Amino acid sequence: VDTGGLVVRPDEQIDLEVCRQAETAIGHADVVVFVVDGRDGVQPVDRHVAELLRRSGLPVIVAVNKLDELGDAIGHVDFYELGLGDPTPLAALSGKGSGDLLDRVVAALPESAEVEEEDADIRIAVIGRPNVGKSSFVNRLLGEDRVIVHEEAGTTRDAIDTNLVLEGRRVRLIDTAGLRRRARIVDDLEFLGRLRAASAIGRADVCLLLVDTRAGAANQDFRIGHEAWDEGKGLVFVANKWDLIEDRGPSALAGFERELRERAHYLRWVPIITCSALTGKRVRRVIDLAFEVQEARARRVPTAEVNEVLQRLVARRQPPQGGRGDVRLLYGSQVAASPPQFVLWSNRPHDLKEHYVRYLVAGFREAWGFEGSPIRIKLKKRSGRE
Known part of the structure; x- marks a missing residue:
């Protein structure tokens, strides 16, 4: 667990939150790596933190960073005064000394420590623009301030994974850094956060697109949702x-949903739910919806049923005919799930118009739902060539 930098007397609200987060992290840790600046020497804040760590009773390794010439470095010697054992010299920028540090961490781990279970029943990425309440939403579910919450937009820079169990179901929550338009990414930290947020979408099963209804849905909200949909x-x-x-x-809610679906076509197939991370109202219901979406996108339809629905759709509305003869849909099959993907064989797949494919997608939704999930259709020529 990587925490924010600690200060002795935090004056700003965000500094207080960083201190609380660090204390929480220590409470969950088996080993603490205390990183200090070897160029500056021992500072009052180092002594203060060292005292706190001694009282924790945990194994503590002092990593003295920024000692670029490790062979001749003596700056780490000053940190013996902290009373936390042998300091480990380190140059994090070049990676020098990191192997020795890792060896000490592994040696300090308790033998009874169990490797955290990797599997989860669902992986959920919490996505959205900065300052829409993503971290507050995660903290409400956890019941503790695991993620720093602050009114300054963009506080969360990393994609942070948190595992929890809700009613016997294992959930991995990924609270991403706020996604901004690429043109507005102005510093390296925010750029890195943007990349990690995109990675979080890629690792997720279901994405929760959080929007601040008080500020209103912006075009950037719809673009972020479209990123997840395209993935x-x-x-x-x-x-x-x-x-x-x-x-x-009820009328205001209906109007709100109607406006959203008019502005973003893909939202016609996406469940919309209101909640309050501050009060906790309907926050758990959001997770229930995520499970319902995951179940829907994992559904597999038997081939016979696919062809029955396909024939019914074609009988209702024939494919537009081209200038080279009849365009026929011969048969189809579902070849993948999560998201559902269908292959349809045709005598002339390249002559099937995009609007007709959209008609088939709508028909498949009418038959099987797939709420909250995109549907992909691949067209193939009967001989096997696309």
Whole structure:
């Protein structure tokens, strides 16, 4: 667990949150690596943190960083005064000394420590623009401030994975850095956060697109959701901060959903739910919806049923005919799930128009649902050539 930098007397709210997060991290740790600056020497904050770590009772390794010439370095010697054992010299930028540090960490781990279970029933990425309440949403589910929450937009820079069990179901939550438009990424840290957020989408089964309903849905919200949709991920649209809206009646909600689906076509197939991360209202229901979407996108349809529905759709509306003769759909099959993918064989697949493929997708949804998941259709010529 990588924590923010600690200060002795945190004056700013975000510094307080960093301190709380560090204390929580220590409470969950088996070993603590205390990183200090070898160029600056021992500072008052180092002594303060060392005292806190001594009281924790955990094994502590002092890593003295920024000692680029390890062979001649003596800067780490000063840190013996902290009373935390032998300091380990390190040059993190070049990687020098990292092997020795890793060896000490492994040696300090308790023998009874079990490797954390890798499997999860569902992997959920929490995505959205900065400052829409993603970290508050995750913290509400966890019941503790595992992720720093602050009013300054863009506080969360990394994609942080958190495992929890809800009603016997194993959930891995990925709270991503806020996604901005690429043109507005102005520093290296934010750029790295953007890359990690994209990676989080790739690792997820279902993405929760959080939007600040008080500020209103922006085009960037729809673009972020489209990224997840194009990646083939399940998607749930989460309207956070709904408790701050004055008119929250059924007609207002219906109008809100209608406007969203008019502005982004893919949202016609995505469940929309309102919630409040601050009060916790409907937060657990969001996770239930994510499981429902995951179950829908994992569904497999027997080939006989696929062809029955396909024949019914073709009988209702024939494919547009080209100038080279009849265009016929011969048969189809589902070849993959999560997301569902179908292969349809035709005598002339290149003459099937895009709008007719969309008609088939709508028909498949009418038959099997697949709510919250994109459907992919691949056209092939009967001989096997596309």
